[in-house]
Amino acid sequence: MSWKYRIHIAAAAITAVLAVGCATAPKAPPAAAKEAPALRVEDRSGVEPVSLRRTVAGRMLDFRYRVIDPEKAAPLLLRGTPAYLVHHATGAKLNVPETRVGRLRQNTLRPETGRTYFILFNAAGYEVSPGDKVTVVIGEHRFENLTVQ
Numbered sequence: 001m002s003w004k005y006r007i008h009i010a011a012a013a014i015t016a017v018l019a020v021g022c023a024t025a026p027k028a029p030p031a032a033a034k035e036a037p038a039l040r041v042e043d044r045s046g047v048e049p050v051s052l053r054r055t056v057a058g059r060m061l062d063f064r065y066r067v068i069d070p071e072k073a074a075p076l077l078l079r080g081t082p083a084y085l086v087h088h089a090t091g092a093k094l095n096v097p098e099t100r101v102g103r104l105r106q107n108t109l110r111p112e113t114g115r116t117y118f119i120l121f122n123a124a125g126y127e128v129s130p131g132d133k134v135t136v137v138i139g140e141h142r143f144e145n146l147t148v149q
Contacts, residue, residue: 046074047117065119067115089133097122128148
């Protein structure tokens with residue numbers, strides 16, 4: 001065999017390998033009406049949990065949350081928006097205490113981006129320990145599986 005013939009054979013083999021290696025699989029048909037991924041509660045509510053700590057010798061739980069979207073967060077910070085906490089271990093529903101000066105939570109008509117707000121929950125008579133899991137409900141938003149610090 002001549003060297004020219006060998007070069008042609010080698011070139012043909014390389015071309016065939018490259019053609020097979022570059023081939024793409026046919027595209028799958030688009031899925032019919034894929035559901036959009038569910039938004040996180042932080043994205044829906046406009047706030048993100050910062051901390052949940054025991055306070056007043058364990059008789060109250062102090063929930064702190066930061067505003068990330070003032071428009072979405074506004075309904076959560078209205079005076080009439082109900083808020084409560086559910087202790088997973090006991091199923092107890094802990095409410096915001098009512099005092100002579102009002103409920104122990106912050107309210108505002110104009111939430112500020114980046115500002116941290118609080119809600120205190122009455123835990124008197126309940127054994128809520130650090131490490132326990134709870135769900136905080138503010139209006140229609142549920143912040144689930146929060147850990148007490």
